[in-house]
Amino acid sequence: MKKYVYSFGDGAAEGTVEMRNELGGKGANLAEMCNLALPVPPGFTITTEVCTEFYKNNCEYPNGLKDQVAEALAKVEKTIGAKLGDAENPLLVSVRSGARVSMPGMMDTVLNLGLNDETVEGLAKKSGNERFAWDSYRRFIQMYSDVVLGVEHYLFEEMIDLIKQDAGVELDTELDVSHLKRLTKEFKAKVEEELGKPFPVDPYEQLWGGIAAVFNSWMSNRAISYRKIHEISDGWGTAVNIQSMVFGNMGDTSATGVAFTRNPSTGAKEFYGEYLVNAQGEDVVAGIRTPQSITIRAKQESGSDLPAMEEVMPQVYQQLVDVYKKLEGHYRDMQDIEFTVQNHKLWMLQTRSGKRTAAAAIKISVDMVDEGLITKDEALCRIDPQSLDQLLHPSLDPKAERNIIAKGLPASPGAASGEVVFTAEDAENAAQINKKVILVRIETSPEDISGMHAAQGILTARGGMTSHAAVVARGMGKPCVSGAGMVKIDYKKKSFMVGAQEIKQGDIITINGSTGEVMLGEIPTIQPNLSGDFAKIMDWADEARSLKIRTNAETPLDAETARKFGAEGIGLCRTEHMFFDAERIISMREMILAETEKGRRTALAKLQPMQKQDFVDIFKIMGDFPVTIRLLDPPLHEFLPHSEEEMAEVAEAAGLSVEKVKSRANALKESNPMLGHRGCRLGITYPEIYEMQAKAIFEAAAETGAKPEIMIPLVFGRKELDILKAVIEKAHAEVGQGVEYLLGTMIELPRAALRAGEIAETAEFFSFGTNDLTQTTFGLSRDDSAGFIDDYKAKGIVEHDPFAVLDQDGVGELVEIASERGRATRPEIKLGICGEHGGNPQSIAFCQKIGLDYVSCSPYRVPIARLAAAQAALAEKQGKLKAA
């Protein structure tokens, strides 16, 4: 006979913490606490396997389950010295679900199970507290009817309100025994009215009803959706925990509380928690009574008058301190615990690893290494790399009030306030007089770059997490809320509407790029404070990782920021961003409008010294670190103006008719610019552009002693690279004597990945442009997919937005193919990734797995990448150890 039920309690347990898959998280931890001889109310866990078999066998329980439950229940009854349904000495139990991982959408808890009109009297007698007994009974009917029987909660609330009116009282606690008796009667009548059958009075029927409710909730719509989104297998199933009740609400000798073994906000090594005398667990969080501090220190710090548990129950407190220390020592991590004190006796109801802020995670990890509790490697693995983002940007003062008027996507973290402006120009003008502004656009384009630089933050009405605004803002480390669809912008009126509310240019708003919230007025922010612990963790990460971390940067500011964050080079310097500067855009447009090579060369000659200076600045900042420069990539029409006014301006500057400018702009329009005349295709058609850029690079390198890496975008085979290599070699021969450099290419088209073997005959390095590679592999436009990708996620078609997390199955296979074929041709070829994925921990783990040399990400993601790379390297080491 298979074992379906595991007992625990009385200082021992059949299960252990290792049995999380069978017992669920809660059950495994309850068992473990028993094994540690901690005081846990006795109970038993029905395994997840029962859930799985239940669904396999048409919702029938496996043979033998009933017997095993009966046996385990008998054990509990024996330990407690009470019997389920016994009118004199009733056992009451709680029923809780518990999957491997905590999962919303499932049945939570039924308390006080076992009560009926008879046992309630027994409980009253036994506890000597009639009101307590009847209050427990009415709570049980209410909870069980809602959670197990599906009778809507508000029906009971209405009845409570009515009886309070009758009684002329305001609080539930003011109801006396007679009220409660009446209520239970009315509750039961209501249930019968709603369901057409009476409320179950048989405690065994109640028990199996509770068990069935847990299993049924595993297949609730909410639970299914949650599992889809988080890729949790339906086959895991949930366990059911049945545990004898203990009561914190049996008078002043009883209490209940929750605590953290360290401060979850700051990570400080201090016991931290709240409790309430004469209360049940739910009262602590319900907000009706003010919870009190557990320690005297915390009480003093918060300036509270209410006594601490340390004062009120010094003995039990000491016992609790022993328990928490034992738990933290045993689990070797900060614990989140729940306890109840019943008549001076401490009972532990739950322990689990406590959630914490990024700052706390760092402090706790570092402290625990210092304490000898964990290793540095373990410390590194305890910190979620993504969470570091919280530490690198200003955040809203959590105490400040906020008036949220709209919500978009949390596109670039951090918070900022400023006056609303609607054009890049206005943003720049404001910056010149040191005015803080938020740039509000329907969507941004490369023309807006300087305005984005000048603004404190960016808000867009359209675009997803990887829209232009989002990508650029993240690169700049500026807060950005994108795709706030309810924001209706009217550029002409210089205002936007949110519902009926109009926000005009000059009005102050605050955006929180970490949550996507847009607020009216200025909310105070807190500046980031990168403590010594942060640096320590980063140092350990650098020791552990093998992947190099570079940054995507094209301005001196970005390059400096990235260096400060520990970048070991530039993996992607996009030269086109340099052309949007007001002074340069004129020459750029002149070049585009020229009808002859000669005309283009004239314009390019003006750009060359400026472009050279860009590179000189960057080379100086990056010192001996490698700098990979990508030659012009976007389609030319991105540089042309769109408004009539600007067209006229350009026409005059270029000495052309407005008609001519319009017609050229029109000719450059493309139906699918992403797949159009861009990247190396521009270099093939207008070699003089790449020639100018190469010369600027070589001149800058000659001046600074840098060894640049020149990168050609968007090749689909070797031949394009060969043709452009000749252009670059010619430039090198002319102005770059003595400059050492590498020539490489982006691999960002499926065909380039497939032809990587040939391409590597010419290319000395590959940089995987996984943004474009994702677009082409999926046939999915980054900008256009924002509208339906959420639906795709909700339906489980994609687990993550493939532009946020690298798709290992498809895009990843191409990256692997290209890496293998490239290395087969040229074993020493340098391989890196420079898409948005370069800063995503899961994607970094993939890069480690397939053996890339480096990842490159926006400056503000460099610390995240350093830690993620360390974790990936440690996971690999672990895997190898296991395999060996």
Place this chain on the structure above:
Amino acid sequence: MKKYVYSFGDGAAEGTVEMRNELGGKGANLAEMCNLALPVPPGFTITTEVCTEFYKNNCEYPNGLKDQVAEALAKVEKTIGAKLGDAENPLLVSVRSGARVSMPGMMDTVLNLGLNDETVEGLAKKSGNERFAWDSYRRFIQMYSDVVLGVEHYLFEEMIDLIKQDAGVELDTELDVSHLKRLTKEFKAKVEEELGKPFPVDPYEQLWGGIAAVFNSWMSNRAISYRKIHEISDGWGTAVNIQSMVFGNMGDTSATGVAFTRNPSTGAKEFYGEYLVNAQGEDVVAGIRTPQSITIRAKQESGSDLPAMEEVMPQVYQQLVDVYKKLEGHYRDMQDIEFTVQNHKLWMLQTRSGKRTAAAAIKISVDMVDEGLITKDEALCRIDPQSLDQLLHPSLDPKAERNIIAKGLPASPGAASGEVVFTAEDAENAAQINKKVILVRIETSPEDISGMHAAQGILTARGGMTSHAAVVARGMGKPCVSGAGMVKIDYKKKSFMVGAQEIKQGDIITINGSTGEVMLGEIPTIQPNLSGDFAKIMDWADEARSLKIRTNAETPLDAETARKFGAEGIGLCRTEHMFFDAERIISMREMILAETEKGRRTALAKLQPMQKQDFVDIFKIMGDFPVTIRLLDPPLHEFLPHSEEEMAEVAEAAGLSVEKVKSRANALKESNPMLGHRGCRLGITYPEIYEMQAKAIFEAAAETGAKPEIMIPLVFGRKELDILKAVIEKAHAEVGQGVEYLLGTMIELPRAALRAGEIAETAEFFSFGTNDLTQTTFGLSRDDSAGFIDDYKAKGIVEHDPFAVLDQDGVGELVEIASERGRATRPEIKLGICGEHGGNPQSIAFCQKIGLDYVSCSPYRVPIARLAAAQAALAEKQGKLKAA
């Protein structure tokens, strides 16, 4: 010592026709004629290897070449009984290039080499014709100076004009010996003036100059470009043929001519050619004298007064007949021959397979099978599948005069005339009163489909060979000229400009979709006549091929046309084209504008019966053949109107404000629609659309007994297919009881190809959508690449437009990967291709190679595909025979 020189003549040769790679086409055929004991002027061939070594070794000849040339020359001198440079009895030779395949851009011919001031006298004496000798001399100087020395041709023409003025004559032939002597003197002086050194008088210097000129011309820009375009390796090199001169211009006993062993226009089995008495080869084609027929029959047919060779030189004629029969019998193919008669003696100068029209190719092949000369398989391989296109469409009467005003791309073959109209609506109105029109658009969109149907032909100013206009026109079998950039259309004025010429609505133009030409006025056309031989070839092809041929068709007319051409099913029925019909577009737009599922369902309910009727019609036409129906694919905005006027119309019909319609149209706009919300992504977001389509299919199938194949477009993994399969199964359960069907998917995204193993768990067939797969694999928009793909071809980056010929290296690898992975999961999976490539012979050969089950192409390409599939199957058989 390596053999670099191969002699021929005197009834024997060192080479054979098999040595085409070493001797070039011309040299190999000259050798072969000698081996057949035909009268060939003796000579020798310098091998292509010399060319290759010449370029390898810094333009130096290999050791031993000079000696071998001297030896071969001595042999010629001995056979002829004359010596190069001998003042009394001079040998004259011709020097010609000759690569493996005929190749423009290379040096063609130098005649009469060996003449100088001394040998010219010897020639005069020997021939007894002083004028002939001096005319030969001045021709030689002129030709050699132009071709070998690079002195521009016009300089000599000017001098001839001057001397004719002096002499008061009009024709060159009227110049007498003294004039010719003066000319040669002046020519030589001119050369010295131009080059700073005298014209070479030493015949050996002349000879080596000629040889060097041939080798140098191999690397001329024109030759290099030609090779790049036609993928001819630079390493092949060219041979040089040196042959003793024979003269057809030595009086009335001499003649020269060219002939085909069968009629190259009709294929009729009749000796067919032209000759001139007392003339050199170039005179026949120069057009100064009217060439005469060789046979009496041809003379009579052409109504000529000039005597036929058969009459004038009956003996030589009979000899020529013997020769041509021997050659055709030997080569087992129609031959194109050149001959010269010198003093009653016949000399053969060249034989090669004759170029022929498609009609002739078919007739000759069928006749030769009947004659027992070749096998059916050989017959099939003799016909260029592409050329069949000529036979399926009306063509311009070759005798008619034409006024070409513009040129675009030959986007869809055939010719048509009609009045110019600029809107689909005008085209439809014209069709209702039986007026013939040419629809002229900047570019077409799906809205124009009905107008394209109504027009005789389509002319667009933008777009490539695979633009919307081109693809749709080819599908309809309508002539189309696309991308005629010089056509400047003004929709408002209803006219277009070509240069300064204005063509107004109502003016008549003619377009030739086979050449891309646009002509003013109506040019008479000739209707296609598919003879019995055509049907015979098609029958043979069907016996030989293993690939099934289906068609892409969505209208009854297309389906019927395709059946007539032998299609064995529909591989791609695009359902969206059915929604552009005037009646339906309203409901379609109503559906798109609806804001709720209910609203959409109301509109879809109106479309369903019409959609069902579409399928009923098509199923009836296709009988037992399979019909693959693709569910809605294009983005919804393609169905919305663009003009203010139309928007207002739609708004009224849908009961919405114009603002609402505009805002919805705006919301649907995408930056890269090709990668946007389309294909199965619509089905995922709006399952009710696919549900309606599935129901229409099942209802139609139930009524007709068809077994439809339902195809889901644009999946990038299995999950989308699973979700939509559920939608289709539900529709089947509701209205399709008893209907058998297959569910499959397009493989048109790189990720789908990579995940084919999983996708095949659900999909029962794959259809490779190689248009989209090419776009995404290359990251290249079909529409936008038109502007630079020619440059890419010219630079050798792509051999062909990848939208015309399947890219086997990249796209092909993905197709292979998907086929393998799909078959691994589901061995019986049906695999086909339905992109434009389905009608391209090279791509069809690839489909055969990787073992697809069928190809699907537009109706007018079905015969081409049948023949190409037969050739591919035969090539495979051949390959297997060789391997065995």
